[in-house]
Amino acid sequence: MKNILFILTILLIPIGILLRLYDIVGGNILLTLGFLGLLIFYLKKTISGFQDKVSKKIIVLNILLVLMSICLFTKYLYHSFGDYPTLIILPIFIISTLVYLITEREKQTKLTIVTLLYLILTIPLFGFEFNESPRHYIPQSWYDRYGEPKSYIKSIPFEFELPETKKLNDKGNNLKNQQLYSDAIKVYEKGRKLEPKNLSLLFELSEAHAKINELETAIALLDTAISINPNYPEFYNNRGLLYYKISRDDEAIEDFELGIKLDSTQSSFYANLAMVYYYQDSFEIACAKIKKAESLGLEITDFKLLREIKEEHCE
Known part of the structure; x- marks a missing residue:
């Protein structure tokens, strides 16, 4: 026996x-x-x-x-x-x-x-x-604290005061696309000396710092961008994801909700909220957010975690 x-x-x-x-x-x-x-x-x-x-x-x-x-x-x-x-x-x-x-x-x-x-x-x-x-x-x-988050980044009509700044921004983007993040940061910083309040540079710098695990610096850069212009939902989406990555869930939820107030048609805000609520064991709220995201066109088959949440906890 x-x-x-x-x-x-x-x-x-x-x-x-x-x-x-x-x-x-x-x-x-x-x-x-x-x-x-x-x-x-x-x-x-x-x-x-x-x-x-x-x-x-x-x-x-x-x-x-x-x-x-x-x-x-x-x-x-x-x-x-x-x-x-x-x-x-x-x-x-x-x-x-x-x-x-x-x-x-x-x-x-x-x-x-x-x-x-x-x-x-x-x-x-x-x-x-x-x-x-x-x-x-x-x-x-x-x-790799940042990983590959499912964030949505749509084209934002950032403007540049000087053509030199735009060239530096484009050069930084090319380096970032080649995963040369440290080199990209140096180029973006040169652009910031010309235009300290340029939102594009702050946005791209934040993502580059996140890619090399400097998440706190990435958050600080988005803080600066939001203080200059608080009307871009993309800033709140990315900052919310960064907060989520460092386990500051309350700040993450607040940012996603602020993003929804600015643009309630983006499914990714609700998907990201579902993810955070799931890890807080708030399964009912997570399911409601998934349902909302799907109603806005989110293909849940592309998101393994959301699919698992729906299968295990949602009716």
Whole structure:
């Protein structure tokens, strides 16, 4: 009976991953139960190992399986509190597993199965991208805080006082399109010396700084642009996204609402609001915003997160 329960606990993990891959409800619950079950099992094995004087190599591996159950749970269920511990625990686990598999003559069947399973589960942590992929060993938010937000940027009729400023702005845009963001910033700053209050330069500078993870600077530049002319909804949309990226949800919501007051026909404001409310667990409001965005022409199939919110939480 114990062996059957052990096998069922192990099977919960791959089944949970498969359900997540195909966007079937219940995958997260099965993953949680699987990791929790193995954590409890190896916590008992660790305690009994000290009492029965099991070899230190086995005890260490049991302890690591307890810790890895927590680490993998946080990575596959997208909880950030496991990021820093995993940096230390994972390499120790990999080394210990390899030592055990290579040097241990009389391997324990259950221990071997779980160490191999966990070793396989660590592979997607190292940069692999697929549907519902786990939070990476080095999370993207550590080196790319801005990511690729689904912001809408329509053509804005910015004007330039001097032809030299427009040339610098165009040159900066070309550099930015080539992903040479630091070089683009230098060019934009030359333009700002000529026209300190030019909205185009402030707008483009903000995006360039965001691309190199300087989100606070990007926000400050949009603050300046809005103080000069508060009538462009695009400024509020981009600043709202930046606030969202640094987990200042209340400011993000306020900016999206201000953008809607200026232009209530843009579906992206409602889509962005749905995203923020979802992460605040306000599912009913998120669903209402998605419905509004769709009524304004948003193709929800282009937005994976919004599609998942609608499927899981909206009627």
